[in-house]
Amino acid sequence: GIQVEQSPPDLILQEGANSTLRCNFSDSVNNLQWFHQNPWGQLINLFYIPSGTKQNGRLSATTVATERYSLLYISSSQTTDSGVYFCAVENYGGSQGNLIFGKGTKLSVKP
Amino acid sequence: EAQVTQNPRYLITVTGKKLTVTCSQNMNHEYMSWYRQDPGLGLRQIYYSMNVEVTDKGDVPEGYKVSRKEKRNFPLILESPSPNQTSLYFCASSPQGVGAGANVLTFGAGSRLTVL
Numbered sequence: 761g762i763q764v765e766q767s768p769p770d771l772i773l774q775e776g777a778n779s780t781l782r783c784n785f786s787d788s789v790n791n792l793q794w795f796h797q798n799p800w801g802q803l804i805n806l807f808y809i810p811s812g813t814k815q816n817g818r819l820s821a822t823t824v825a826t827e828r829y830s831l832l833y834i835s836s837s838q839t840t841d842s843g844v845y846f847c848a849v850e851n852y853g854g855s856q857g858n859l860i861f862g863k864g865t866k867l868s869v870k871p
Numbered sequence: 872e873a874q875v876t877q878n879p880r881y882l883i884t885v886t887g888k889k890l891t892v893t894c895s896q897n898m899n900h901e902y903m904s905w906y907r908q909d910p911g912l913g914l915r916q917i918y919y920s921m922n923v924e925v926t927d928k929g930d931v932p933e934g935y936k937v938s939r940k941e942k943r944n945f946p947l948i949l950e951s952p953s954p955n956q957t958s959l960y961f962c963a964s965s966p967q968g969v970g971a972g973a974n975v976l977t978f979g980a981g982s983r984l985t986v987l
Binding site for chain 1: 902911912914915919920921929930959961974975976978980981
């Protein structure tokens with residue numbers, strides 16, 4: 761099945777710094793989403809982005825489907841950005857509804 | 872408030888004692904799914920349902936059952952729990968299938984299950 765790899769696994773930033781999180785996938789996708797899990801365990805969708813670029817405040821995401829990767833950019837990071845970031849994909853031509861998650865990037869933003 | 876509600880939030884049980892984790896959504900979503908989260912493994916899909924009476928296995932369905940008799944509810948059943956099912960479980964829903972348009976997942980708060 762499709763493989764999803766996220767990098768880096770861990771990231772420590774000083775407040776105000778920028779960061780880029782990467783998600784590589786091994787096959788074509790028709791669905792890609794980014795999620796943030798806060799330190800209390802709550803999972804929130806950030807972007808639905810199977811291709812192209814989107815921005816929401818300090819966060820933006822770009823998916824280059826032909827090269828099988830997606831990037832999540834966090835600018836001017838804040839302590840509330842801490843947590844784990846997951847990307848999840850659905851394989852194009854695979855079972856609709858079967859969503860595969862990466863292992864996540866754990867981000868710690870220090871004040 | 873639009874939400875996905877899971878119960879119980881925390882449960883400690885013993886091997887072999889059947890249990891059910893309930894999941895209910897009030898958004899009239901067609902798609903619902905269950906995931907388990909284990910340290911270092913991310914989230915892995917257990918079962919999903921595209922609509923009432925339609926369920927499919929995810930990547931780790933062994934030891935679990937589900938049913939979708941009505942649109943709002945999608946319970947996860949552990950017929951004979953074992954210690955390797957100790958995990959954090961999440962239910963999620965979306966309007967019309969994960970692969971259709973901009974249908975994003977809404978997650979429940981999670982259920983932490985410990986099997987002794």
